[in-house]
Amino acid sequence: MATALPVTSAQPRRAGAAGILLLLAIAYGLVPLVGTSYLFEAILTPFLALALAGLGLNLLTGYAGLLSLGSAAFMAVGAYAAFNLSLRLPGLPLPATILLAGLIAASAGVIAGLPALRLRGFYLAVSTLAVQFFVAWALNRIGWLSNDSPSGIIDAPRLVIAGLSFDDARGRYLFSLTIVALLTVLAWRLVRSPTGRNLVAIRDHETAARIVGVKVARTKLLAFALSSFIVGIAGVLWAFAYLRTVEPAGFNLDRSFQILFIVIIGGLGTLRGAFLGAGFMVVLPLLLSRLGTALLGDGFDTGTLEMVQRIVLGTLIVAVLIREPAGLAALLDRAFRRLSPRS
Amino acid sequence: MVAGDEDILAVEGLSLSFGGAVAFAEIDLSVAAGEIHAIIGPNGAGKSSLINAITGLYAPQAGRLRIGDARFARVPARRLAELGVARTFQNLALFKSLSVVENVLSGLANVQRAGLTAQLLGLSAARREATEHRARAESVIDFLQLGMFRGRAAGSLPYGLQKRVELARALVANPRLLLLDEPMAGMSAAEKAEMSGFVLAAREMLGTAIVLIEHDIGVVMRLSDRITVLDHGRRIATGTPHEIQANPAVIAAYLGAEDDPENEAKAA
Amino acid sequence: DEQYFPLQSYRVGPYAAGGTGFFGGFIDYLTLINSRDGGVNGVKLTWSEGETQYEVERGVEVYERLKSRPGIAAWNPLSVGIAYAMIDRITADKVPLITINHGRTDSTDGRVFPFVFPLLLNPYSETSGIVEYLATREGGLDKLKGKTIAVLYHGSPYGKETIPIYEQLAKQHGFKVEQIEVPHPGNEQQSQWLTIRRLRPDYVVLRGWGVMNPVALKTAQKTGFPASRIVGNVWSNSEEDVIPAGDAAKGYVAITTQASGTQYPVIQEIVRGVYETGAGNLADKKRIGSVYHNLGVLNGILNVEAVRIAQEKFGRRTLTGDEVRWGFEHLRLDEARVAKLGAKGLFHSINVTCANHEGEGRVTFQQWDGAKWSVVSDWIKPDWAALRPIIEASSTAYAKERGLTPRDCEAEERVGDTGKRASAEGK
Amino acid sequence: MTSDRDGSLLRVEALEAVYGGAVQALSGVDLVVREGEIVALVGANGAGKTTLLRAISNLLPATRGQIRAGRIAYAGRDVSRTRTDALVRAGLVGVLEGRHCFRALTVEENLIAGGLGRGSGRADLRADLEWVYALFPRLTEKRRLPAGLISGGEQQMTAIGRALMGRPRLLVLDEPSMGLAPKVTAEIYRVLVDLNRERGLTLLIAEQSVTLALRHAHRSVVLENGLSVLEGGAETLRARDDIQRFYLGPRVTAPARERQPA
Amino acid sequence: MSPDLAFLVEVVVGGLLSGVMYALVAIGFVLIYKTSGVLNFAQGAMVLFAALTFVSLIERGLPFPAALAATLAVMVVVGLTIERAVLRPLVNQPPITLFMATLGVAYVIEGAAQLAWGTQVHALDLGIDDTPFDVAGVLVSRFDLFAAALAGLMVALLTLFFRFTRTGLAFRAVAEDPLAALNAGLRLPRIWSAVWIASGIVALVAGLLWGARLGVQFSLSLVVLKALPVLVLGGFDSIAGAIVAGLIVGAAEKLAEVYLGPFIGGGIEGWIAYVAALAFLLIKPSGLFGQRSVERV
Ligand SMILES: Nc1ncnc2c1ncn2[C@@H]1O[C@H](COP(=O)(O)OP(=O)(O)OP(=O)(O)O)[C@@H](O)[C@H]1O
Ligand SMILES: Nc1ncnc2c1ncn2[C@@H]1O[C@H](COP(=O)(O)OP(=O)(O)OP(=O)(O)O)[C@@H](O)[C@H]1O
Numbered sequence A: 001m002a003t004a005l006p007v008t009s010a011q012p013r014r015a016g017a018a019g020i021l022l023l024l025a026i027a028y029g030l031v032p033l034v035g036t037s038y039l040f041e042a043i044l045t046p047f048l049a050l051a052l053a054g055l056g057l058n059l060l061t062g063y064a065g066l067l068s069l070g071s072a073a074f075m076a077v078g079a080y081a082a083f084n085l086s087l088r089l090p091g092l093p094l095p096a097t098i099l100l101a102g103l104i105a106a107s108a109g110v111i112a113g114l115p116a117l118r119l120r121g122f123y124l125a126v127s128t129l130a131v132q133f134f135v136a137w138a139l140n141r142i143g144w145l146s147n148d149s150p151s152g153i154i155d156a157p158r159l160v161i162a163g164l165s166f167d168d169a170r171g172r173y174l175f176s177l178t179i180v181a182l183l184t185v186l187a188w189r190l191v192r193s194p195t196g197r198n199l200v201a202i203r204d205h206e207t208a209a210r211i212v213g214v215k216v217a218r219t220k221l222l223a224f225a226l227s228s229f230i231v232g233i234a235g236v237l238w239a240f241a242y243l244r245t246v247e248p249a250g251f252n253l254d255r256s257f258q259i260l261f262i263v264i265i266g267g268l269g270t271l272r273g274a275f276l277g278a279g280f281m282v283v284l285p286l287l288l289s290r291l292g293t294a295l296l297g298d299g300f301d302t303g304t305l306e307m308v309q310r311i312v313l314g315t316l317i318v319a320v321l322i323r324e325p326a327g328l329a330a331l332l333d334r335a336f337r338r339l340s341p342r343s
Numbered sequence B: 001m002v003a004g005d006e007d008i009l010a011v012e013g014l015s016l017s018f019g020g021a022v023a024f025a026e027i028d029l030s031v032a033a034g035e036i037h038a039i040i041g042p043n044g045a046g047k048s049s050l051i052n053a054i055t056g057l058y059a060p061q062a063g064r065l066r067i068g069d070a071r072f073a074r075v076p077a078r079r080l081a082e083l084g085v086a087r088t089f090q091n092l093a094l095f096k097s098l099s100v101v102e103n104v105l106s107g108l109a110n111v112q113r114a115g116l117t118a119q120l121l122g123l124s125a126a127r128r129e130a131t132e133h134r135a136r137a138e139s140v141i142d143f144l145q146l147g148m149f150r151g152r153a154a155g156s157l158p159y160g161l162q163k164r165v166e167l168a169r170a171l172v173a174n175p176r177l178l179l180l181d182e183p184m185a186g187m188s189a190a191e192k193a194e195m196s197g198f199v200l201a202a203r204e205m206l207g208t209a210i211v212l213i214e215h216d217i218g219v220v221m222r223l224s225d226r227i228t229v230l231d232h233g234r235r236i237a238t239g240t241p242h243e244i245q246a247n248p249a250v251i252a253a254y255l256g257a258e259d260d261p262e263n264e265a266k267a268a
Numbered sequence C: 001d002e003q004y005f006p007l008q009s010y011r012v013g014p015y016a017a018g019g020t021g022f023f024g025g026f027i028d029y030l031t032l033i034n035s036r037d038g039g040v041n042g043v044k045l046t047w048s049e050g051e052t053q054y055e056v057e058r059g060v061e062v063y064e065r066l067k068s069r070p071g072i073a074a075w076n077p078l079s080v081g082i083a084y085a086m087i088d089r090i091t092a093d094k095v096p097l098i099t100i101n102h103g104r105t106d107s108t109d110g111r112v113f114p115f116v117f118p119l120l121l122n123p124y125s126e127t128s129g130i131v132e133y134l135a136t137r138e139g140g141l142d143k144l145k146g147k148t149i150a151v152l153y154h155g156s157p158y159g160k161e162t163i164p165i166y167e168q169l170a171k172q173h174g175f176k177v178e179q180i181e182v183p184h185p186g187n188e189q190q191s192q193w194l195t196i197r198r199l200r201p202d203y204v205v206l207r208g209w210g211v212m213n214p215v216a217l218k219t220a221q222k223t224g225f226p227a228s229r230i231v232g233n234v235w236s237n238s239e240e241d242v243i244p245a246g247d248a249a250k251g252y253v254a255i256t257t258q259a260s261g262t263q264y265p266v267i268q269e270i271v272r273g274v275y276e277t278g279a280g281n282l283a284d285k286k287r288i289g290s291v292y293h294n295l296g297v298l299n300g301i302l303n304v305e306a307v308r309i310a311q312e313k314f315g316r317r318t319l320t321g322d323e324v325r326w327g328f329e330h331l332r333l334d335e336a337r338v339a340k341l342g343a344k345g346l347f348h349s350i351n352v353t354c355a356n357h358e359g360e361g362r363v364t365f366q367q368w369d370g371a372k373w374s375v376v377s378d379w380i381k382p383d384w385a386a387l388r389p390i391i392e393a394s395s396t397a398y399a400k401e402r403g404l405t406p407r408d409c410e411a412e413e414r415v416g417d418t419g420k421r422a423s424a425e426g427k
Numbered sequence D: 001m002t003s004d005r006d007g008s009l010l011r012v013e014a015l016e017a018v019y020g021g022a023v024q025a026l027s028g029v030d031l032v033v034r035e036g037e038i039v040a041l042v043g044a045n046g047a048g049k050t051t052l053l054r055a056i057s058n059l060l061p062a063t064r065g066q067i068r069a070g071r072i073a074y075a076g077r078d079v080s081r082t083r084t085d086a087l088v089r090a091g092l093v094g095v096l097e098g099r100h101c102f103r104a105l106t107v108e109e110n111l112i113a114g115g116l117g118r119g120s121g122r123a124d125l126r127a128d129l130e131w132v133y134a135l136f137p138r139l140t141e142k143r144r145l146p147a148g149l150i151s152g153g154e155q156q157m158t159a160i161g162r163a164l165m166g167r168p169r170l171l172v173l174d175e176p177s178m179g180l181a182p183k184v185t186a187e188i189y190r191v192l193v194d195l196n197r198e199r200g201l202t203l204l205i206a207e208q209s210v211t212l213a214l215r216h217a218h219r220s221v222v223l224e225n226g227l228s229v230l231e232g233g234a235e236t237l238r239a240r241d242d243i244q245r246f247y248l249g250p251r252v253t254a255p256a257r258e259r260q261p262a
Numbered sequence E: 001m002s003p004d005l006a007f008l009v010e011v012v013v014g015g016l017l018s019g020v021m022y023a024l025v026a027i028g029f030v031l032i033y034k035t036s037g038v039l040n041f042a043q044g045a046m047v048l049f050a051a052l053t054f055v056s057l058i059e060r061g062l063p064f065p066a067a068l069a070a071t072l073a074v075m076v077v078v079g080l081t082i083e084r085a086v087l088r089p090l091v092n093q094p095p096i097t098l099f100m101a102t103l104g105v106a107y108v109i110e111g112a113a114q115l116a117w118g119t120q121v122h123a124l125d126l127g128i129d130d131t132p133f134d135v136a137g138v139l140v141s142r143f144d145l146f147a148a149a150l151a152g153l154m155v156a157l158l159t160l161f162f163r164f165t166r167t168g169l170a171f172r173a174v175a176e177d178p179l180a181a182l183n184a185g186l187r188l189p190r191i192w193s194a195v196w197i198a199s200g201i202v203a204l205v206a207g208l209l210w211g212a213r214l215g216v217q218f219s220l221s222l223v224v225l226k227a228l229p230v231l232v233l234g235g236f237d238s239i240a241g242a243i244v245a246g247l248i249v250g251a252a253e254k255l256a257e258v259y260l261g262p263f264i265g266g267g268i269e270g271w272i273a274y275v276a277a278l279a280f281l282l283i284k285p286s287g288l289f290g291q292r293s294v295e296r297v
């Protein structure tokens, strides 16, 4: 579907770079020192995993303009692939496992992407549901995939790279952070590369793109592959670093929608959008409920609290969109522009 | 001019109709290298359709085409760029959210060689290519005096400038054949004069053959070497500007009222 | 001193009915203990809730949020998914994880899962219990031969868990079993029931969860299968499962580990001591004595008694998780003790050991008459002996996969000071 | 409803407008259109013509723009807050830049949609349809074709026809001649002028081809970079040689007063 | 007729009748899509909210008609509020933005519903018993027949409404190009509140019929999953499409589950409908009766 939303190119650059470096410094330097295990285990790790998933989907939906509701399925493919690889190829080093898992997810993505050569907008979106439900079904049905564990739930292996173990709260955080950082750099290079430009070209005007010589079909499938690759690895993080168990239910349709909404609210066609969106959809609700508990006390009925928080979140979403339909990223840029003096 | 082997585009007996409605029928058209060939005619005469057929967006039912020395019944749109053909669109077809520079760069999509990995890892091959392409894009941007809009999202530019960006995107690939569908619609006389300048310059510098659809008869007369006139999908005349201006059929079908409004613009 | 119960409750979302009832009952019992006895031997019981909406990641978040509170006695999530996600965590943190009537079957083997307790009834025992019951209806296990039983299960890990054991028991007793999956959430079952209609089974076992249950009963009626020949499992046995089905549920039978109703002394005390002082947790008083509420109360009894037992050994103070674990491993409530607790008839008895973390819970069967459940069987013993080998096979496999060495329970009992050693580590 | 004391049907005062809270598109426009007048609005690319016309029809909010200052009065009432559909029913009808036909609707449905806004009855609609088809015979052949498929010029005719179906009192056109064959352009202007003479239709026309505009307009207003720089009768403007310069215009118009952060 | 044949018929009939229930939900989506070009994520929440409001009123002792009227009133208010607070400020924004906004709406409605009426499970008895009767060895459910009749009626009404008012035209115009629609003087606020109210009412009907079968509880909002394949197959913007596709999907999925299930494993119902719809889309990318997108350069 056509989304007339500006992409990075129309955004500040130099300031951005500086900011990113600062963020990395904090994430690697400060946070591990001061962070509590709750911060790592319950906020940052899931935040990173879903932000990464958002990043992946953004390549597809934000840049190439192809709506997908199958993200959770690709996360699942990644997670189960990684599980089986580490189970059946014990010698395989973790990084290789993750890479391969990503590639498997990518190939799944290519298959799932074929309809995109023909379908548009919500028609495409709903067709990706076929993938979503099929994968869920297959994982639930094919016992071999979950090592025939009676309940179909499997525990993830430990995070050990070259003997050094990431198996504590901080370790898992740093592990996720590193993977996310690497893939973000990759994505960043991609969107600024000619290929990235082609993605947007296809989104903005497919015919014109074809006329100037963009290989439309190839590029669309490529978008699916790259996107699923990243989303798949996000799935690995979700299962290995965050939950540390893998069960199909964790990768259901709600997750797919959650990721899509992360991308939209964050800002389609912007990399930082994925992170802002994840912050909004993942961290904000936690903060809200903590706030609620703080205000109303431990004893207060958690159900009521939850519902109030729902309403607040929903209202916030609408408010943000009205203020800036292009999402949080654009909102920030606007604020940024206000502050920085007009030259 | 003599039509012949140095023709870069040759259209023979091309016909296209939608359901019952004839878009155009039995069109013959030849464009020599470096020629500016205007196509004029009333609204709905079939001009854009003809260009769409030449660029493979429409599939003609009869007739054949030659571009360079490649012959087709139906031109494969995806091979157009490598055939050295570029075009602009009547209703803008820019990549709205991309900046002006990126729009122009995308005009080079076809000559993009470096593979994805090379791009991602920033291998020297990719970097060299990138810088080279950027240079080409910038030169076109300067040439079309779009410098001060370089960074702006194309979609937020005023209509007239968007048309100009589209021309830049088409020119950057140094096409052998350039098809312009009403490139000056919605421009002031001054801007039209400017655009005309660019079109001529492009022909001079790149030796590009240009097919030009335009309703401003003044502009057409000034720019074109030859003019083909369509009416209700038929070619009713081909000739030099003077021949055409004198042609009663054309006057009846198209130019109409003896003093056409744009004559003064022509004076400017 | 205080003993703290962190609660990963779910009061909104698709399974809110179960969550409000169960955690309501649990909290009600803790409240009762505090108000009636001033806690356990003077140790006050405290708790706080975190909403999970029955989603695993929310459960984990709550765990991480509450795990650092002092004096945690035990975790009681009511969700297989959340429980699985916690096993590694609680084992590392040395705190017991109670999965009453559900959870991971092989965690029954306390030698491999020292901190996990599928109290009263693991899925396999449940299955066995149901088969035993059907046998009594047919008049003896041998009468099952040649009969056909269709199992309609929820398309989730939970639902699938009993597939192998049904096959096994079918072989063992010579009946035919047809297992039919209902895709989540199960709000449309036309085709499954048409299949059943064609199979013409003697019984249908309903292994459902949430909305799947009423829909099953409605659709059964629609396809003309009598409710009285449908037997629900332990998560298809609540009022919330039958009321929406209206008349379609009349005559439906379901397994349970605890009878419903308010006639039991302990429930009466809760009504008087808790609700009449306005401290009750259920928003709707009518749900007092409902299946989930009573299960919650029962869960409360078991937790509290475990603490009490542990206190006898380690002293009347705030205990560490590991000490409470010891308490659970010595949780032996015979019928006399159960009666003393005012729970005679509410549940039968429990006998947890180091090796058996389930505790030989008995099951009974209740029938819905359109308004209330009434017990229609006596307390039935699942065939534990037959199940144990399967469980140990699975747990040993797990131990191998994880490189764990199973505990030597006999030795521990003999030494008998594990508690002290563990508690020493605990500090 | 009546027009202002001084007989002005539309009055714009010191109007300022921005897009996306940042891009200043109009920075002080004054304009008066009297009942029964034809006023031409001329200016180079990016001068702000489209923005001004959108502001008048209160369409800026829908294009992420907003009015920062100034007032707009139509028929004596301040209308800067009035919803577009209300304006249409009050006779203020616009033709958008760049056609904006309903692509999936047939030409005829497009035209009818123009009548719906005013809430015309079936009889009226049929009459008006015939009238529009009479103005644009070309459309008669295409009445059953989706507007997205017809030629650019045909789309332009459809857009203008759709506006006329609203039986306007003040018709606001953004580049009506764009993409039209000279003959058709001449024809359209003839029609508009007739409507102006016979039905007293008031016209505000943004045009690039200044000649055309000046030929038919009673008065013209010149926009430059979002400012109305001068205003006068057609021939006075034509006489002024700074206007002659304007014909050629500055070689490239400055962009709106807003800089790239990068 | 032979038992196998009878069974086949039964499966097909059962499928068709279930299909009607799916279509019932799908229609709600269609109405919104027709005017905003977006999938309304809040549809499920609206179904839940409507049904929950209705039963809660009944349980508080209101007579059936009063409760129905009151609930209708509530749905009207909801529709008007959404238009005023969400759609109007977001006019002419890209569809994806509106789509996201419907998520916000969904959250608010869900929260409000459970906050106002609690999270208990309610039984809902419409007084139509679900006992089957036997037609030549084929069981047919009275309730399903009633549902089918109701759905048919609703489709008929809506179709007539679109045929004999020009609203249909206005709807398509708005969905096609909101800016042009505004400019043409179409009253978007009126149109939007109209459809949201309409879809609210459809949600109520769907909520009651489904609620009578599932019980009124949170899971009611999950019935939308059944509607999605129907939408793609029928075309997002076609009411007739919804009903036809509903029938097809219903029958196809039952046949697949019953006859294919045993071979490739049960539970395929979950996705088979999507695969079927997808396969069809590859032939006709805008569904059975969906509006083709018209583009030329
Ligand atoms: N949607 C928009 N977002 C941001 N800036 C805009 C938008 N539309 C117009 N502008 C800016 O506002 C200024 C005025 O544009 P406008 O389209 O009104 O000029 P114009 O006189 O109509 O130009 P043209 O003759 O080419 O149509 C220009 O600088 C343009 O870049
Ligand atoms: N895809 C299509 N489907 C149906 N009819 C079409 C299609 N494309 C063009 N036509 C018809 O073919 C005729 C020629 O259209 P075309 O756009 O070529 O005219 P044109 O000469 O470019 O006119 P203009 O000067 O107004 O752009 C028109 O009447 C149009 O309705």
Ligand SMILES: CC(C)C[C@H](N)C(=O)O
Binding pocket: C018, C078, C079, C080, C081, C102, C103, C156, C158, C159, C208, C209, C235
């Ligand atoms: C409440 C439960 C433990 C049972 C539930 N069906 C589950 O999957 O976890």
Ligand SMILES: [Mg+2]
Binding pocket: B047, B048, B049, B090, B181, D151, D152, D153
């Ligand atoms: Mg054309």
Ligand SMILES: [Mg+2]
Binding pocket: B159, D049, D050, D051, D097, D174
């Ligand atoms: Mg303009």
